[in-house]
Amino acid sequence: MSFSHRLVLSIALSVLSFSSLSQQSAAQQAPFTQEQKETATQLMETALKSELGFDIVESLTTEIGPRLAGSEAEKRALEWGVELGKELGFDKVSIEEFTMPFWDRGHLHLLMNTPYKQELHATALGGAATSEKEIEASVVYFRDIHALAAAKDGSLKGKVAFVDGDKMVKSQTGAGYGQANQRRRIGYHHAERAGAEALIVRSVGSSSHRFAHTGMMSKNGDNWATIPVVAISNPDADQFRRLHNLGESLSVSLSSESKWKGDVSSGNVILDLIGSEKPEEIVLIGAHIDSWDNGTGAVDDGAGIGITVAAATLISRLPKRPKRTIRVVMFGAEEVGLLGGFAYAEKHADNLHNHVVATESDFGAQTIWQLVSNVNEEATVLIDEIAKILSPIGIVRGGSDVPGGGPDIIPMQQKGVPTIRLNQNGRDYFDLHHTPDDTLDKINPDELAQNVAAYAATIYLIADSDVNMKQ
Template identity: 50%
Template sequence: MRLVPILLATAIAAALPSAAIAHGATVHGNAQTRITDTSMAVAAQLRETALASRLAWDITESLTTEVGPRLAGSEADARAVEWAKAKFAELGFDRVWTEPVTFPKWIRRGERAEVLGANAQPLALTALGGSPAGTIEAEVVRFADLAALEAAPAGSLAGRIAFVDYRMERARDGSGYGPGSRVRSRGPSAAIRAGAIGFVMRSAGTDSHRNPHTGITRFDEGLEPVPSAALSVPDADQLARLLARGTVRLRLALDCGWDGEYTSQNVIGEMTGASRPDEVVLIGGHLDSWDLGTGAVDDAAGIGITMAAAVHIARLPQRPARSIRVVAFANEEQGLHGGSAYAKQHGADVARHQLVAESDFGAGRIYAFNTGAPAHAEAAEARIAEALAPLGIERSDEGGPGPDVIGISRAGATWAWLGQDGTDYFDLHHTPDDTLDKIDPEALAQNAAAYAVFAYLAADAEGDFGSTPAAPAAE
C-alpha cells in the first residue's frame, strides 16, 4: 500500500473540485440530502448482522491462502484476478467484469548485503521496488535524515553508498509514514546527485524485527539509477553502531529490475440497486501486494471488508436505491495504476458515483468517519455518523480519499473516509510479517459492519453527496 495518511489526505482533499470540498460549500442550490428513519432502522439491523458474521474473515483468508503474495505483474497477479472474478460470482454479485490496467513490470529475484572486513557480517535488507540490479562494494556514509542527504554537495559521495538512518514515528493515523516514505521515494535520487553508487535506508516501519520493509521508489529524470534497498530496523541500528566505531565497507548485491510491460485487470463486482441502479456507491481495496508476506493487512483485508459489506447489503429484504460497486484495484503498490485506470475509464460518469471509499490501511478498528460532501449533504452525513457511532466511530473533520480513489475524486466524485487505527500497521507494512495471523477477526467484522452501514445509507439516501464533473484544469 502507498498509504495516504491524514495530513497528506487532507491536503489532497483541499485540492479537489469545489463540489467535493468539506462542509460549508454551496453547490448549485441543491436540495438537502436526507436519510429516512426507515433507512436508519435497516442500517441498525445491518450493523448487527455484519458484526456477527465471519464473511470478511473468510474472504481475506481465502485470498491470502489460495493466492498468497501478489506482486503486480507476477504469475500470482493473474491468479489473483481469477480468484476475484470467481469470488464475486460465488458471493452472488449481479454483475462481474474486468477492465485492463497496463504498467511496467518489476521483478525481484534475490538480494544480499554484508559488512566486509574485521566486522564481517550479513545484514537483513530488501530491494526497493523500482531498483535496478547490481553488485557494489563501497564505503558507507550515514545521514540522519533526508534533508541531510539532500544537502550533500555534488560529488561528495563519489564511489560511496549513502545510508539514511531516519527513524519513523508511530501514530494511530499513520502520519509518521509521510516523512518515512519520502526517504524511500526521494533518497535514491538525492544520493545519485551527490555521486553515490548505491543507497540504503532504515526501513519505513515501526517494528523492531529483522523484517525489512519494501516499497516503490523513483529516480528523477536524467539520473542513472543505482541499487537501492531498505534495511530492517535492527540491522539499521547495527550498521549505525558499526559506523560509530569507524569506516564500514558494505557489499550490496541486488538481482531485480524492470522487465517490460504487463496488463492486469481491475476486477469489479456490483450489487444492483432497487430503483436507481445506474448510480453507484463505490467501495473497494487493492488486489495486488508486495511479495515478502501474503498481503493480509495490505490489502487482502480491504478486499474482504468491502466484498463482505456489499454481500450483507444485498441480502437485505429490500435493497437500497443505488447499486453497490466493489472494485478490486490492480497494482496500487507501484503507482496507483488501477485507480488511475478506473478514473480514466469512468471519469465521464463521475456524477453517477454517489460516494467513493477505499479500505487500504489494514484491519485495525475504524474510529473516525468523514466525507468531502458539500453543505447540502451535511445532515445526511451526520445521520451516517449516527449509525456508525455504536461501532465506536466518531465523526471527524480529518481524512481524505483512499489511494485508489484519488483519481476519480479529482475528477469530481465525492470521497468518504473510514479511518482505521493504524498504531501497529507499520510494524507489518510491506514486510514478510504481513500475514493472516496478524488480523483480529472481531476488528475485521467491525470494519465490514462500518462499510456496510455507510454504503447502505449512502446508496439509499434521498438526494446526492455532491459528485459532479470537475472543471477542466487551467492551461
C-alpha cells in the same frame, strides 16, 4: 377579494410555509426513515456475527499468496476475484484490464564487511536497478535525507550511501509516514547525482523486528533508479548508527538482481449490485488486490478486500436492493503507483459525474474509529446522521472537509467525485505493511467484523438515499 378573505388566505399560506419549513427542518435532522435506520442497524448486527470478511481474506492470502503487481500471482488474484464475485451473487462481474511496466525484485544479498562481517536483513525497493557485478565499497553515513540532499555532485563516486533517520513513532493515524518516506521515495535522486554505487536506507516503519520494509520509489523526472537501492531493518540501521558514532569505518558487499521486465497486463475487478431505482448512480467502495511479495498481503490490503466485498454481500441479501448501484472495485497495481486507480478514473471519465461517492479500505484490519467526509452541505447532514447510527460500534464523526477517500480514490477525487473515509486505528499498521510480517495471523476476526459492520451500514444508507453529494 375582501380583507377577511385576504387575511384567511395569508394565514393559510403562512401555515403552509411554516409546515414546509418544519418538514425541511425535520428532513435535515432525520434524513433517513425509521425503516432505513433499522435496516442499517440490522446489517451491523449481522456483520458483527459474520465470519465472511475473514473467510475472504483467508482465501485470498492462502490460495493466492503474495500478489506483486503485474506478476502471474496478481493475475491469478484477479481471476480469483471474478470467481468470488460470481459465487457471492453480484449482479455484474468483470475485469477491466490495463497495461503496466513490471518490476521484479530478484535475489538480493547484503553483507557488512567491516568493522566485522555480518549478514544484513535487507530488501530491494520498488524500481531499483540491478548491480552488474557485486559491489564492494565503503559506506558514507548520512543522518537523514536532508544531509544526503546536501551532498555535492560526484562526491560519492565509488561509495555506497546510507541514509539513516528515525524509526517511526506508532500512532493511530499513521502520522509521520509521509515525512519518513522521503528517504525511500527520493533518496536515490541525490545518491545518483552524487555518484554513489548504491543506496541503503533505514526501513520506513515502526517495527523493532529484524526484517526490512519495502515499497515503491518515485521517478526522477521520467527515469527510474540506475543503481541498487535497498532498505535495511531498523535494528540493522541502529547498528550502523552506533558503529558510525564510535568512529568505525563501514563497508559492505551488495549484489542485487532487481530489474524492469517490460510491459504486462494488470486489471481492476468490478463487482456491481445494481440499484433498484437509480441504477446509473454509483456508490463505489474498494480496496487493492495486489500486495508486496515479502508477506502474504493480509493487512495490506487483503483485509480491505474482505471488508468491502463482505459488506456489499450482506447488503445484497436484503429483501430489496438499495436505490443506487453499489460497486466494489478490487484495484490492481496500487503498490507501484496507484495504477489501478488511475486506470479506473481514465476509463470511467465520462461517467464520473454519476459516481455519488467513493471510498477505499486500505489501512489494515484494526477497528474503525472515525468517519470523515468531503461532500456538500446537505450531504454533510446525512453523513452526520450516519455517524450517529455507527456510534454504538465505537465510531465518532470527524472532519467534513477531508478529501481523499483512500489511495486509489485520489484520481477520482481529483476529478470531482465526493469522498468519505472510515478511518481505522493504524497504531500497528506500520509494524506490518510492506514487510514479511504482513500475514493472516495479524488480523483479529472480531475487529475485521466491526469494519464490515461499519461499511455495510454506511454504504447501504448512502445507496438508499436520494441526496446529491457533489460539492
